[in-house]
Amino acid sequence: MLILECPYCGVMADETDLHGGGEAHLKRFGPGSSDDEFETYLFHRKNPKGIHFERWRHVSGCGKWFHAARNTMTLEVYGTYSAQTYEPPKAIINAVKKKHPEWEGWT
Amino acid sequence: MSNAVSALQGASFDGYCKVDEAGLVGMITLRGDLSSAAVAKAVKTATGADIPGQGEITEGVKGRAGWMSPDELLLIVDHAEAPNVVDAASKALANEHALVVNVSDARAVFRVTGAACREVIAKLTPADTSVMQPGMLRRTRIAQIPAAFYLEDDETAVLVCFRSVAQYAFDILSDAAKRGGEVV
Numbered sequence: 001m002l003i004l005e006c007p008y009c010g011v012m013a014d015e016t017d018l019h020g021g022g023e024a025h026l027k028r029f030g031p032g033s034s035d036d037e038f039e040t041y042l043f044h045r046k047n048p049k050g051i052h053f054e055r056w057r058h059v060s061g062c063g064k065w066f067h068a069a070r071n072t073m074t075l076e077v078y079g080t081y082s083a084q085t086y087e088p089p090k091a092i093i094n095a096v097k098k099k100h101p102e103w104e105g106w107t
Numbered sequence: 108m109s110n111a112v113s114a115l116q117g118a119s120f121d122g123y124c125k126v127d128e129a130g131l132v133g134m135i136t137l138r139g140d141l142s143s144a145a146v147a148k149a150v151k152t153a154t155g156a157d158i159p160g161q162g163e164i165t166e167g168v169k170g171r172a173g174w175m176s177p178d179e180l181l182l183i184v185d186h187a188e189a190p191n192v193v194d195a196a197s198k199a200l201a202n203e204h205a206l207v208v209n210v211s212d213a214r215a216v217f218r219v220t221g222a223a224c225r226e227v228i229a230k231l232t233p234a235d236t237s238v239m240q241p242g243m244l245r246r247t248r249i250a251q252i253p254a255a256f257y258l259e260d261d262e263t264a265v266l267v268c269f270r271s272v273a274q275y276a277f278d279i280l281s282d283a284a285k286r287g288g289e290v291v
């Protein structure tokens with residue numbers, strides 16, 4: 001069972017209290033973008049075996065969206081953080097790097 | 108004025124814990140900036156309680172104030188008083204980015220009474236009920252429905268859910284409280 005700490009409530013919420021929102025930190029390509037960019041924005045998602053940055057919603061709790069950095073293979077959670085950011089905070093990046101010095105970064 | 112009735116009109120079940128539908132309870136949703144002095148004053152006037160911190164529920168002479176999210180409180184007041192409380196708070200917060208709504212009749216409230224009240228709720232929710240103490244409030248789910256609960260004291264849990272699922276909540280709480288279902 002995946003358990004994430006909601007950064008707003010400060011409680012440990014398990015998967016059944018949450019709703020997954022897919023890959024985090026997507027950049028929107030809307031009107032004026034090329035067909036290729038638009039297609040990538042709409043349909044192309046990372047699907048790594050390993051470190052992944054995701055959006056989650058504390059659906060039966062506070063109802064807020066937040067971010068989580070976790071490992072899709074080991075289910076290890078590196079941390080959760082606010083939705084009000086365009087990229088993972090330093091502390092989260094450091095937590096991942098500590099475990100995986102070879103990691104290439106989130107982008 | 109129509110005669111207000113609660114969802115299950117005080118239904119009750121006697122198991123190794125007692126499950127009671129609490130009858131008419133005034134409930135108000137207040138959304139706004141919880142760090143604002145005007146909001147704190149409105150909450151104080153409505154309930155007598157202080158603004159609760161994250162995951163807390165505070166008590167005053169006229170009611171309680173529960174922390175529902177970083178920008179939402181649940182005010183628990185007398186049912187008949189709720190419309191007046193909403194009017195007063197809405198006026199007091201007219202210049203704030205805030206919203207006050209009477210949700211009393213959209214909700215149902217249950218009381219689970221007995222030494223094992225935490226255990227009865229633990230059978231239905233993924234939340235860790237063993238860490239819950241009076242003064243804490245947890246929003247989570249019981250079985251298939253969203254619910255929030257807090258403890259009035261060590262042997263009294265109060266659980267709030269939507270009125271439309273009141274019967275379901277009562278049934279699963281009663282089932283969890285059945286004699287013979289004790290875990291320890």
Ligand SMILES: [Zn+2]
Pocket residue numbers: 006007008009010058061062063064
């Ligand atoms: Zn939350």
